[in-house]
Amino acid sequence: MKSTGAKQVMGNRTGMQTSPELAEELVEGAASAPPSSEGGVEVIAESRVDYISEGFPLGSMPTMPVSEEADADEDEATMAVLLDKLSERLAFERMGVRLYEALLNKVETLGETSPGPTLEEIRHIGTEELDHFLMLNETITELGGDPTVESPSADIAAVA
Amino acid sequence: MSLDIFKEKGTPLDKQLFTWRDLVRTPTSKLDDDAFTRVRIILMNGLESDRIRTSHAMARMMNGDYRLPLAKIRRVEQHQQTMVNWLLPPDLSPLETTIAFEQVAIEVTASVAQHEPDDYLAQVYRFGLLEDFDHLYRFSALMDRVMGADANTIVQNYSDIMPGRPTQVEHRAPEDDLRENYDCTTADPLTKIHAATITAAENQTHDYYMTIGPMFADPIARQLYAEIASIEEQHVTQYESLMDPKETPLEKWLLHETMEVYNYLGCAEYETNPRVKQIWERFVDYELGHLHFVMDLFQQFERRDPAEVLPQTLPELIDYQSHRQFVRETLNKEVDLRAAGTRFINVADEADQAPQSIAYREQMNSEGSPTEIVAAGYVWTPGTELVERKSVFAKGAGA
Numbered sequence: 001m002k003s004t005g006a007k008q009v010m011g012n013r014t015g016m017q018t019s020p021e022l023a024e025e026l027v028e029g030a031a032s033a034p035p036s037s038e039g040g041v042e043v044i045a046e047s048r049v050d051y052i053s054e055g056f057p058l059g060s061m062p063t064m065p066v067s068e069e070a071d072a073d074e075d076e077a078t079m080a081v082l083l084d085k086l087s088e089r090l091a092f093e094r095m096g097v098r099l100y101e102a103l104l105n106k107v108e109t110l111g112e113t114s115p116g117p118t119l120e121e122i123r124h125i126g127t128e129e130l131d132h133f134l135m136l137n138e139t140i141t142e143l144g145g146d147p148t149v150e151s152p153s154a155d156i157a158a159v160a
Numbered sequence: 161m162s163l164d165i166f167k168e169k170g171t172p173l174d175k176q177l178f179t180w181r182d183l184v185r186t187p188t189s190k191l192d193d194d195a196f197t198r199v200r201i202i203l204m205n206g207l208e209s210d211r212i213r214t215s216h217a218m219a220r221m222m223n224g225d226y227r228l229p230l231a232k233i234r235r236v237e238q239h240q241q242t243m244v245n246w247l248l249p250p251d252l253s254p255l256e257t258t259i260a261f262e263q264v265a266i267e268v269t270a271s272v273a274q275h276e277p278d279d280y281l282a283q284v285y286r287f288g289l290l291e292d293f294d295h296l297y298r299f300s301a302l303m304d305r306v307m308g309a310d311a312n313t314i315v316q317n318y319s320d321i322m323p324g325r326p327t328q329v330e331h332r333a334p335e336d337d338l339r340e341n342y343d344c345t346t347a348d349p350l351t352k353i354h355a356a357t358i359t360a361a362e363n364q365t366h367d368y369y370m371t372i373g374p375m376f377a378d379p380i381a382r383q384l385y386a387e388i389a390s391i392e393e394q395h396v397t398q399y400e401s402l403m404d405p406k407e408t409p410l411e412k413w414l415l416h417e418t419m420e421v422y423n424y425l426g427c428a429e430y431e432t433n434p435r436v437k438q439i440w441e442r443f444v445d446y447e448l449g450h451l452h453f454v455m456d457l458f459q460q461f462e463r464r465d466p467a468e469v470l471p472q473t474l475p476e477l478i479d480y481q482s483h484r485q486f487v488r489e490t491l492n493k494e495v496d497l498r499a500a501g502t503r504f505i506n507v508a509d510e511a512d513q514a515p516q517s518i519a520y521r522e523q524m525n526s527e528g529s530p531t532e533i534v535a536a537g538y539v540w541t542p543g544t545e546l547v548e549r550k551s552v553f554a555k556g557a558g559a
Contacts, residue, residue: 096308148312
């Protein structure tokens with residue numbers, strides 16, 4: 001089998017210096033070929049305009065469908081925004097509990113290291129995250145919202 | 161349905177044109193669109209991908225004369241699949257998409273099982289249904305316990321989230337995964353359409369899990385996908401064995417195109433999103449065009465009349481609605497069924513009649529079953545089980 005010319009390196013192989021000879025060939029090749037189309041990154045922006053203009057939203061709150069947003073009175077609109085943001089925070093705390101559970105699992109298995117949180121600190125934060133989640137769950141219910149809804153802001157925060 | 165597939169010629173192949181902009185439309189909304197819009201998108205993506213998969217197999221194994229016609233239709237199917245699958249939105253995560261795939265397997269298979277005219281095949285669909293039903297529960301536990309999210313945001317109350325036939329006992333030896341096939345000379349056209357539909361949907365589910373399984377960081381998530389993907393492979397084995405091997409490849413192609421017309425028509429009938437409905441209607445016409453193209457090939461290459469194998473009009477369509485009561489009744493009556501060869505038996509008889517499946521299962525589960533691990537003590541709760549303080553961080557929990 002033909003050698004790749006790469007240096008025998010241990011560890012990370014993602015950089016140019018992994019194999020300087022191959023890297024030189026790569027640079028030479030890229031520079032020798034002109035692009036097939038003119039312009040720069042602004043061409044991508046121009047192509048997105050059509051989609052942006054269509055303006056379909058990510059989603060809406062149950063009490064405030066997108067089609068009715070323009071006609072809503074101020075109180076309704078304000079409440080929808082508040083519930084959307086509370087739902088986002090609820091999702092953040094809920095996911096946070098699961099993340100801290102996984103972290104606890106890891107630190108319990110590998111042992112505490114320094115720097116890094118202690119087991120006691122992880123338990124403390126995890127417990128608070130669960131308390132925050134439960135408090136927000138109750139608050140949304142008291143405000144007349146549905147805590148099981150995934151609001152647009154909750155969705156964005158979860159995939160960002 | 162009153163659509164006469166011999167009379168309606170649809171859009172001719174040379175008029176089935178696309179642009180990249182046409183293919184890539186503004187997607188549906190994860191939050192606002194009805195779950196059944198997503199079910200239909202996933203199903204139709206599965207049917208198109210199946211057509212491409214089987215078309216390639218035909219091109220590799222058949223007389224060279226078929227290659228160009230296969231390639232012509234395949235090019236359009238490729239772009240139909242793209243337009244359909246790209247309707248899924250970017251905020252639908254792989255795990256959320258998985259939940260939706262299982263909802264397809266439950267609700268579409270439930271509809272098929274109820275409409276299937278052949279008793280034995282209906283039993284096969286009910287058997288598979290209870291297994292996919294269990295997968296929804298296991299993936300929902302993963303979503304709750306690892307991601308911290310509620311699977312019901314995807315299934316939108318239409319489908320129950322509770323155990324079915326436990327996945328850990330779904331592992332069977334290949335000898336117990338094959339089924340009796342229908343007889344192509346006597347089978348009802350709907351039987352053929354059902355078998356092609358469910359096989360295609362399950363094959364896509366298998367391929368999807370095999371693609372995304374390694375994308376997860378959590379080792380239990382990776383194990384869970386490995387275990388359930390293995391069952392999806394068994395399901396493809398089961399469902400494809402329902403189809404009569406005496407059907408020629410061209411006959412199967414003809415049936416597949418008919419099945420696609422039937423399913424796009426069903427999608428159009430039920431669709432609530434007007435932008436998506438327009439696509440389903442357009443593709444009914446495209447598939448009619450494909451069907452007539454293949455009818456011509458059938459006459460030319462096999463010297464047979466397509467009317468020998470196709471119905472004049474299409475049968476009753478798939479119901480895109482919750483089948484909760486049917487699924488619960490099936491669960492109550494049939495959760496303890498197992499397979500021995502092509503027959504279904506009670507669990508009590510498995511040791512005698514399907515020892516090979518027990519041996520296989522014991523080997524695979526000998527280091528634990530991920531589907532049991534992820535759902536240990538799990539009961540789906542609105543808003544996740546954290547609402548019930550089921551966490552190591554709950555006061556009084558052993559930590």
